[in-house]
Amino acid sequence: MTELDRHPHIFNFPVKITSENTLYQYTNATRMLRCLKLIIAFVFGLAVLMIYQAASGKTEKIGFWLMLAVLGVILLPMGYFIIKAMKGK
Template sequence: MEQKPKISIKLLFTDKIIELLALIVFLSIWFLALSGYSQLPETIPTHYNGFGKADAFGNKANILVLPIVASVLAIALTAINFYPHLLNYTVAITQENAEKQYRLATRMLRCLKLIVLIIFTFIVYMTQQTSKGIADGLGEWILPTILGLIFIPIFYFLTQMSKNS
């Protein structure tokens, strides 16, 4: 196994903005879940099918599972960013291209973290709305939207990594 260069990647302005937005959304999901908890009925949707319709129900305490899972994912994606040399790349990493490749990889992970947090915040919000009878699930476009939000940035960044090899 080849050793990739271990270099420190400094955050650029764009990276700092993405991190700030992720922090705001991270705090928002917890605020939303905790502030709306007392207004929830005892039974809430706990799962949605591919068309965004609730198909399983449980205790309102389950609303806290979403911010917990989102937090674990956000922390994991943040931690991985400190070790870009451990990631797999579509091109060979050399001393010459390491900084550019690592920057693209860490920015992709930052974007994905922000997207995951936004998706989970939306699900918490819509679960609250559905529980109160204001909405009827997540909407039929939720699955293609989530898939697009996740895979389009991945495709974009992997394309950029290949171009910048």
């Protein structure tokens, strides 16, 4: 993801890229990737914590609601940035 962040011109965008909106769209796309990298790092850290707790016997299962929350935490920012890109400047 870090390498992708350095080359926003290869992304697929929901709008046509013109000389007027290039800076806005590229900035928005790289901001979305940085946000997703942070969220994914947090989710992996949470998964390690949950695995540790299960291995030490403090909990028996991860839980259905936690998995839904993780999915929502990943999809909501993506939706926000895609809508923001479609509205554009």
